[in-house]
Amino acid sequence: MKAWAYNDQVPGPQFRVRQGDRIRINLKNELPESTAIHFHGVEVPNDQDGVPYITQPPVKPGESWIYQFTVPNSGSHMYHSHHNSAFQVGLGLLGAFIVEPSDKSAEPHADLDYVMILNDMSHGYTLNGKGFPATEPLVCKLGQTVRVRFMNEGMMIHPMHLHGIHMTVIAKDGWPQPAPWKCDTLNVAPGERWDVLIKANNPGTWAFHCHILPHAESPMGMFGMVTALIVQK
Numbered sequence: 001m002k003a004w005a006y007n008d009q010v011p012g013p014q015f016r017v018r019q020g021d022r023i024r025i026n027l028k029n030e031l032p033e034s035t036a037i038h039f040h041g042v043e044v045p046n047d048q049d050g051v052p053y054i055t056q057p058p059v060k061p062g063e064s065w066i067y068q069f070t071v072p073n074s075g076s077h078m079y080h081s082h083h084n085s086a087f088q089v090g091l092g093l094l095g096a097f098i099v100e101p102s103d104k105s106a107e108p109h110a111d112l113d114y115v116m117i118l119n120d121m122s123h124g125y126t127l128n129g130k131g132f133p134a135t136e137p138l139v140c141k142l143g144q145t146v147r148v149r150f151m152n153e154g155m156m157i158h159p160m161h162l163h164g165i166h167m168t169v170i171a172k173d174g175w176p177q178p179a180p181w182k183c184d185t186l187n188v189a190p191g192e193r194w195d196v197l198i199k200a201n202n203p204g205t206w207a208f209h210c211h212i213l214p215h216a217e218s219p220m221g222m223f224g225m226v227t228a229l230i231v232q233k
Contacts, residue, residue, distance in 0.1 A: 001123055004031060004091040010129040011117050012079070012095030019074045019102040025067040027059060034058035034083055037067060039097055041077035041174050041193065044069045052083045059083075074101035075174020076115075076149040076193040086155070090121025092129065094153045099174070108170055108197060110147035114138050118188060118210070118225065120154035125215045125224030132216075132226035138208065139230045146198040146229070152188045158215065161185040162198065162229060164206040171195035185211055200231040 006012030017023055029035050036059055038050035048069045052058035059065045077097040081088035096115045101107060119126045127135045140146050148167070150160060166182045173193050180197075188194055209216040210225035217223070 002091065003123070004088060004093050006093060006095060010092035010094075010123075012093070014095060014115060015079070015097045016100070017071050017098070018100045019071055021071045023067075023069065023071060026064060027067065028064045029059045029061055031088075032061055034060050035081050035088060035093065036065070036083045037079055038082035039067075039077065039079050040191065041073075041075065042079075042097060042099070043072045050082050071099050073174060074099040075171060076151065076195055077174055078117075078151050078153060078193065080153060086121070089153055090119070090123070092123070094119070096149070096151060098149065106176075108147075109145060110197060111144040112138075112140055113147045113149070115149045115151065116160075116227075118150065118152045118154055118158050118160075120156045120158070120215070120225075125210065127225055127227055131224045132209075132222050135227040137205075137228040137230050139232065140200045141232050142200060142203050144200050146200060148196050148198060150186065150188045150192075150194045150196070152190050152192050155190055156212070156215075157187060157189050158210040158225060159185050159187045159212065160208070161211040162206060162208050164202045164204065165198055165200065165229070165231075167196040167198055169194060169196050198229065200229070203231045203233045205230050 036050045049055040079097045081093040206229045215225045
């Protein structure tokens with residue numbers, strides 16, 4: 001399918017940095033129209049916020065722009081175009097921006113850490129840029145703890161439902177929840193990020209999907225926003 005991409009991949013490269021890191025990102029625009037990058041949820045200085053006509057001029061075709069800042073706040077965040085964004089983000093100009101805390105002593109233990117970017121625009125109902133059956137399953141061993149970072153880059157709400165095992169919600173928009181809570185269906189609205197822990201205590205292959213059913217199933221079977229959690233014995 002046609003896509004616009006950061007570094008030739010959808011989603012774009014995953015940033016994993018540490019709170020307090022100084023980072024420098026060089027955007028070179030090879031698109032046929034202007035663009036910019038917004039670091040969604042990262043509390044950057046105003047001139048690094050990436051919103052054309054508010055904090056910077058648009059980056060025109062053939063031009064470059066440098067974003068440079070010290071990462072202030074930890075958590076699960078995103079980056080995406082903020083120029084003609086309904087079109088550009090829909091075509092693939094999006095990615096995960098994950099910031100590890102400078103003090104990790106309060107971080108919950110997780111054996112595996114997955115990012116799940118939800119989208120519902122130009123490429124259909126997708127998880128990490130693909131629709132079922134091309135989606136990547138989450139594979140773990142019995143007894144392991146899996147951290148899933150949901151990120152909604154789309155325009156619709158997606159209640160993500162896991163069969164067979166509950167989720168423990170530990171953070172919203174990068175901020176720890178004061179009291180973690182349990183669910184098997186978690187509503188993820190546009191722009192939101194939710195972090196959950198899954199204790200893989202029930203072996204088998206479990207469906208993991210959006211529970212707005214037309215986003216996940218048709219008369220021909222499952223499609224779109226569907227993957228599987230595979231708990232191996």
